């Protein structure tokens with residue numbers, strides 16, 4: 011049963027905005043997870059994404075397990091590679107890097123995931139992932155050996171998102187990259203969300219409530235924030251509502 015996806019669709023229909031905290035297993039201290047989630051629970055966060063371009067210390071399984079022990083929020087894997095897949099989560103964003111032309115991230119990683127996913131209870135959500143230039147070279151760019159689409163190529167971004175929808179993706183994720191200097195421009199979000207029928211995720215470089223509101227008002231259905239919470243947990247405490 012597609013429960014998490016159904017909830018995202020219903021939220022979109024009801025214009026209820028969703029916010030995910032992104033946890034990078036390479037960066038979080040496992041002992042700090044309980045305290046971190048106390049703050050998460052005071053905020054408007056609705057989802058937990060876990061993943062990163064690398065999982066150098068192979069901590070994904072234990073990080074997800076510990077998060078699950080400390081929250082009732084839905085936990086989705088946002089994997090940089092098939093090696094990060096763990097049954098401890100509730101679901102997986104099954105990503106294809108549609109902005110790139112590297113077969114490894116369009117289909118090879120996906121094929122390698124099947125052995126783990128064939129008998130899984132994880133909810134699998136096909137997601138078209140579109141990397142957009144965030145003003146710095148990001149880990150996704152380095153690892154995937156693909157170039158992001160420039161922010162002024164709005165038509166290319168919109169066509170890429172719609173090609174994803176036409177191919178059967180259930181979500182489109184516009185990604186400026188973790189720690190981006192420039193978040194995805196609101197003109198891009200407006201253009202893509204006005205044409206797209208499926209829910210739109212936006213992430214990368216969002217560090218303030220003003221930017222968060224701007225992304226939502228432009229048409230993002232779900233926003234992802236990682237770095238801003240890693241660097242300043244007090245930001246979580248500011249997010250008790252969406253008023254600026």
Ligand code: 1GP
Pocket residue numbers: 032185186187188189190212213214215216234235236237238
């Ligand atoms: C990265 O979109 C996410 O994959 C979040 O980016 O870390 O810049 O918030 P930040």
